[in-house]
Amino acid sequence: MSDTATFTVRVPADLKKRLDQLAEAVDRSRSWLTADALRSYVEEQQWQLAEIEEGLRDAEAGRVVPHDEVERWLKSWGKKPNIAVLFIPRAHPEQSEGSAARIFP
Secondary structure (H helix, E strand, C coil): CCCCCCCCCCCCHHHHHHHHHHHHHHCCCHHHHHHHHHHHHHHHHHHHHHHHHHHHHHHHCCCCCCHHHHHHHHHCCCCCCCCEEEEECCCCCCCCCCCEEEEEC
C-alpha cells in the first residue's frame, strides 16, 4: 500500500451531502471519492500547465503558424475545397519535440 496522509478541508454542507449520496450510490467511501477527485484534478492541472509551457517553448523557438495562414485557413471553412492542415500532436506527454502544424492550400 502506498503512503497516505490525512488533511482536513472545509466544504459547503450541500457539497458534503452530495458527496455522501454519491459515495453510497457507487459503494465507495467518501474518502476514496475525495482522493480520486483530487488525484484527477491535480493530474489535469499539471498536464495543462505542462502543455502551456510547451506551447510557450514552441513559440519562443518559432514553431508557430503565421496569423495570415491561420486566417486564410479559417476563412476556407465550409467552402470547397477546404484548405488542409497538417497537425502532428505529440504522441506522449514525455516526448520532447513540440507539436507541428502547417497549412496547405
